[in-house]
Amino acid sequence: xxxxxxxxxxxxxxxxxxxxxxxxxxxxxxxxxxxxxxxxxxxxxxxxxxxxxxxxxxxxxxxxxxxxxxxxxxxxxxxxxxxxxxxxxxxxxxxxxxxxxxxxx
Numbered sequence: 001x002x003x004x005x006x007x008x009x010x011x012x013x014x015x016x017x018x019x020x021x022x023x024x025x026x027x028x029x030x031x032x033x034x035x036x037x038x039x040x041x042x043x044x045x046x047x048x049x050x051x052x053x054x055x056x057x058x059x060x061x062x063x064x065x066x067x068x069x070x071x072x073x074x075x076x077x078x079x080x081x082x083x084x085x086x087x088x089x090x091x092x093x094x095x096x097x098x099x100x101x102x103x104x105x
Contacts, residue, residue, distance in 0.1 A: 008075045011055035016040070017048050024058060024071035031060075031067060 012018050020034060035045045049069060052058040056075050060067040 008055050008057065008079050011051050011057055012079070014048065014051075016044075017052055020045070020048055020052065021057060021071060024069055025073070028068050028070050031069065034069065 012021070016038065019037070023029060023034060023037060031042060031045060031049065034049070035042045038045060049058060049060070053060065057072055058069050059072060060069045
């Protein structure tokens with residue numbers, strides 16, 4: 001069976017994964033520390049971390065018996081660029097609407 005590769009958009013589609021990213025943006029954490037913030041099992045958190053890892057948003061470093069997870073925000077640049085395009089799109093639409101409304105006055 002082939003491993004499914006997750007892109008940034010798929011990875012952040014889930015609210016739990018977005019919350020994990022927020023936690024890791026504050027500091028590096030073990031899976032136990034991450035799990036303590038959620039009402040779901042350690043196994044479920046491990047699956048979320050796996051998806052985030054496939055999207056290269058996080059990585060885990062083995063330290064003794066624990067794995068410490070780190071955030072890698074660089075892949076979010078793709079998302080930022082995509083959102084910037086649509087921000088410009090809406091700014092243009094709102095500008096046109098403003099002119100239409102002002103012309104009708």
